[in-house]
Amino acid sequence: MPSFENIPPKKVGILGATGTVGQRFILLLSKHPFFVVHALGASARSAGKPYALAAKWKQAVPIPQNVQNIVVKECKSKEFEDCDVVFSGLDADVAGDIEMEFLKHDIAVFSNAKNYRRDPIVPLIVPTVNTSHYDIIAHQRQHHNLRKGFIVTNANCSTTGLVVPLKALQDKYGPAEAIMVTTMQAISGAGYPGVPSLDILDNVVPHIGGEEEKMEWEVLKILGDVAHEGSAFSLLSNTKVSASCNRVPVIDGHLESVSIKFNKDTCPNNRIPSIEEVYETLSAYTCEAQSLNCPSAPENAIVVTREADRPQPRLDRENEKGQAVTVGRVRPCNIFDYKFTLLVHNTVLGAAGSSVLNAEVAVARGLL
Ligand SMILES: NC(=O)C1=CN([C@@H]2O[C@H](COP(=O)(O)OP(=O)(O)OC[C@H]3O[C@@H](n4cnc5c(N)ncnc54)[C@H](OP(=O)(O)O)[C@@H]3O)[C@@H](O)[C@H]2O)C=CC1
Numbered sequence: 189m190p191s192f193e194n195i196p197p198k199k200v201g202i203l204g205a206t207g208t209v210g211q212r213f214i215l216l217l218s219k220h221p222f223f224v225v226h227a228l229g230a231s232a233r234s235a236g237k238p239y240a241l242a243a244k245w246k247q248a249v250p251i252p253q254n255v256q257n258i259v260v261k262e263c264k265s266k267e268f269e270d271c272d273v274v275f276s277g278l279d280a281d282v283a284g285d286i287e288m289e290f291l292k293h294d295i296a297v298f299s300n301a302k303n304y305r306r307d308p309i310v311p312l313i314v315p316t317v318n319t320s321h322y323d324i325i326a327h328q329r330q331h332h333n334l335r336k337g338f339i340v341t342n343a344n345c346s347t348t349g350l351v352v353p354l355k356a357l358q359d360k361y362g363p364a365e366a367i368m369v370t371t372m373q374a375i376s377g378a379g380y381p382g383v384p385s386l387d388i389l390d391n392v393v394p395h396i397g398g399e400e401e402k403m404e405w406e407v408l409k410i411l412g413d414v415a416h417e418g419s420a421f422s423l424l425s426n427t428k429v430s431a432s433c434n435r436v437p438v439i440d441g442h443l444e445s446v447s448i449k450f451n452k453d454t455c456p457n458n459r460i461p462s463i464e465e466v467y468e469t470l471s472a473y474t475c476e477a478q479s480l481n482c483p484s485a486p487e488n489a490i491v492v493t494r495e496a497d498r499p500q501p502r503l504d505r506e507n508e509k510g511q512a513v514t515v516g517r518v519r520p521c522n523i524f525d526y527k528f529t530l531l532v533h534n535t536v537l538g539a540a541g542s543s544v545l546n547a548e549v550a551v552a553r554g555l556l
């Protein structure tokens with residue numbers, strides 16, 4: 189097993205550093221054992237200003253001292269060429285071109301944006317689920333003629349919460365036949381300034397543009413495999429996913445109500461698990477990031493709660509410093525087999541936390 193104790197410092201750039209996800213990156217990286225914040229990028233509106241003046245800081249703790257005076261740059265690869273790795277929290281309207289320009293300059297990019305998630309040679313990695321998808325990187329490098337660069341994307345924040353318990357159950361009982369999910373998503377998911385207060389206070393908005401389609405598709409890539417000797421992905425083909433997404437007046441933490449129908453043919457002895465077996469499977473789940481002892485890996489990738497009224501965003505979003513998915517209320521479903529409720533911290537595991545943990549796994553795998 190690789191040791192993280194003697195990793196030399198690695199210089200890190202953050203693109204979109206002033207935004208909601210960018211601010212999370214700053215917090216997660218400012219005390220990291222080997223990633224050192226070296227360069228920050230944002231739009232021309234912010235470039236040239238010290239970070240403390242450029243960012244509209246919305247976190248509950250102050251801007252870390254070592255970052256406050258870093259002068260924000262424009263997001264051009266030549267400004268970041270001495271970085272070992274770049275994390276991107278860029279607005280999707282600009283992420284496509286900017287991230288590609290970095291990739292072409294042989295820089296390793298960990299992106300939160302949706303632009304390259306569907307690319308057939310770009311892995312869509314949730315760090316506590318499918319780090320085996322790094323196996324495509326050799327092919328991606330060959331395709332783009334790169335020596336050390338690559339691009340890895342994170343999933344949508346709601347997808348991220350959903351796939352963690354699904355993966356635990358899939359490992360034991362095979363791919364589910366059907367998944368129905370209804371989300372209650374926090375306003376930080378919409379960035380800053382995001383949803384107007386008059387739209388969200390005293391209200392619920394039953395529409396988040398493009399979100400349902402993303403959830404329904406991303407699950408199939410993440411829970412699928414790398415195929416054809418590392419040169420393509422094979423998507424799950426027999427699982428149907430139906431998502432309904434809602435914006436609710438919560439600051440951080442996406443809550444999701446999930447119903448699942450198992451495929452009896454792939455369950456051991458053709459028997460669907462009992463509720464107790466589902467709880468045990470969720471509690472026992474472990475992943476590569478944990479076995480590698482990655483510094484940001486949660487001790488429990490899934491925190492199981494047995495309390496009748498949990499998980500709740502305010503009470504459970506900080507479980508495992510935001511890197512776990514909390515699951516509770518497993519109960520029978522009159523239409524599918526079971527239903528349960530989950531909570532994911534949308535800007536930690538659902539965004540910046542995924543990228544940081546993905547990058548730690550990449551270091552352990554010798555990719556960075
Ligand atoms: N919030 C969340 O929970 C999640 C977000 N994501 C994705 O992460 C990305 C960032 O989201 P979020 O932080 O919420 O968004 P924000 O709107 O809060 O931040 C956007 C960032 O992009 C920068 N930016 C905008 N235009 C340009 C430009 N032309 N050139 C360079 N930089 C630019 C902004 O800089 P400036 O301040 O100078 O304008 C800012 O730093 C998005 O792609 C989003 O879809 C993914 C999962 C979860």
Ligand SMILES: N[C@@H](CC(=O)OP(=O)(O)O)C(=O)O
Pocket residue numbers: 280300301302343344345373374376377378396399402534
């Ligand atoms: N749409 C998500 C956040 C987000 O930006 O997702 P994506 O990266 O898939 O566009 C939310 O509103 O909570």
